[in-house]
Amino acid sequence: MQAALEPVLDRFGTTDRTADIAESSAHALLTSVGWHGEVVRSSDLPARAGRSQRLADLAAAVGSNAYLCGTGGMRYLDVEPFAVLGTAIVPFLLPDASMSGIWGSAREVSALWALATIGPERLADELRVSEPHDGRCPGLRCAEAM
Numbered sequence: 001m002q003a004a005l006e007p008v009l010d011r012f013g014t015t016d017r018t019a020d021i022a023e024s025s026a027h028a029l030l031t032s033v034g035w036h037g038e039v040v041r042s043s044d045l046p047a048r049a050g051r052s053q054r055l056a057d058l059a060a061a062v063g064s065n066a067y068l069c070g071t072g073g074m075r076y077l078d079v080e081p082f083a084v085l086g087t088a089i090v091p092f093l094l095p096d097a098s099m100s101g102i103w104g105s106a107r108e109v110s111a112l113w114a115l116a117t118i119g120p121e122r123l124a125d126e127l128r129v130s131e132p133h134d135g136r137c138p139g140l141r142c143a144e145a146m
Contacts, residue, residue, distance in 0.1 A: 050081075
């Protein structure tokens with residue numbers, strides 16, 4: 001873990017911007033679980049104003065055909081901008097938090113904590129997403145898909 005987190009710790013000495021630390025820690029996590037993608041900053045991409053419009057535009061700008069959305073975002077997400085661009089919404093849902101194990105306190109800790117606790121191979125297995133979202137949001141306030 002020390003080797004994976006060294007770049008994150010180094011950033012604390014070179015920046016006072018939370019965004020820089022968050023980017024560094026996200027990259028460390030993704031690299032540890034075998035991700036080999038490219039980091040693209042939203043500020044470098046064209047996007048309209050408005051939460052859902054901006055997110056849909058950013059997904060389209062990087063050539064994505066799906067947008068991974070957590071439960072917090074699902075509460076406000078308007079599916080129409082995504083539907084217009086042909087971008088599926090894929091909810092990221094943690095396993096039942098009442099279960100014992102790694103996800104029991106997931107809302108209170110960082111993903112790097114999970115990486116350090118169970119290791120990169122098991123974490124990669126644990127990070128699963130469900131099928132593309134059909135626009136219906138049981139228990140959540142979400143616009144219906146067109």
